[in-house]
Amino acid sequence: MRVIIVDDEELARGVVREFLRPHAGVEIVAECANGFEAVKAITELEPDLVFLDIQMPKLDGFEVVELAGSKPRYVFVTAYDQYALKAFEIHAVDYLLKPFSQQRFDQALAHARAGLGETQPAEEMAKQAAARSAPLERVLIRDGARVHVIAAGKVDMIVAQDDYVEIHAEGRSYLKNQRLSELESQLDPGCFVRIHRSYIVNIERVSRIEQATKDTHQAVLKDGTVVPVSRSGYQKVRSLVR
Structure with missing residues (x-):
């Protein structure tokens, strides 16, 4: 042994x-x-x-x-x-x-x-x-033998990539072997909103919600990144972003 x-x-x-x-x-x-x-x-x-x-x-x-x-x-x-x-x-x-x-x-x-x-x-x-009874305070990502520890509040957005999620924080992106729905359940719902089937955003990083076409909307983050917003996502996010 x-x-x-x-x-x-x-x-x-x-x-x-x-x-x-x-x-x-x-x-x-x-x-x-x-x-x-x-x-x-x-x-x-x-x-x-x-x-x-x-x-x-x-x-x-x-x-x-x-x-x-x-x-x-x-x-x-x-x-x-x-x-x-x-x-x-x-x-x-x-x-x-x-x-x-x-x-x-x-x-x-x-x-x-x-x-x-x-x-x-x-x-x-x-x-x-x-699994946590309280929201995650930090996100852990293993990259080979290296481990990245990212404070949840530093995360800008999270994007679904098949069985992975791409986590964007402080100008960098990291891949984590986890489904978006699973990570969503661990994050603070008062801070993170799933605005699209493939996107979760940190509400603090959203600058504005604007109309993209006649029937669609998009979120513009404070760094200029544009993220699509689904109809259900729009209903969830519009009351949180002025």
Whole structure:
């Protein structure tokens, strides 16, 4: 079993390392101190199991799962019990609450060994990990081994591109493997409006709505970009833009 340990505290990583020592057939292939390192290591090393902290710098544990997918199994290791339900919603193997005993750790490892053959499609686990009861505050985009973290308020517009979305923010565009309807459900509806089947705009970036032809309208963003507006989109947006 190939294992990665992810925690921003070296002492916490050391505890997991020591608790793994008595177990034969376990190889620790990497230790990571933040979410960026974790995504890179999981993607490149393809471990069987990840012991994953939740509250970390740069990316939290759930964001790591969203970006790295479900090929490995995950055991969340945290000092906070309020994330347990969310962890099991994304099919975590176990949830270790710090401080934990060797016996409790051994139980979690046994659960992981038993479930190694039961994998879930990566896109489904990523979808569940991305789900938020509150609107997204930032959008995560994996570009090979790199990760872009974009504050939601910096996004100008989002365009559907088949199974991808093209996210425009601060003069740049990024492709994310996600459907427009799924991302729409995660964004703040008070800030983002789907004005067309293929377009979502940040209301703060809209300069005006104008008539394009006798029967159609278009939105003009503050940077001059022109975006088509459907009939239903016009009804949604006209009361929000003066």
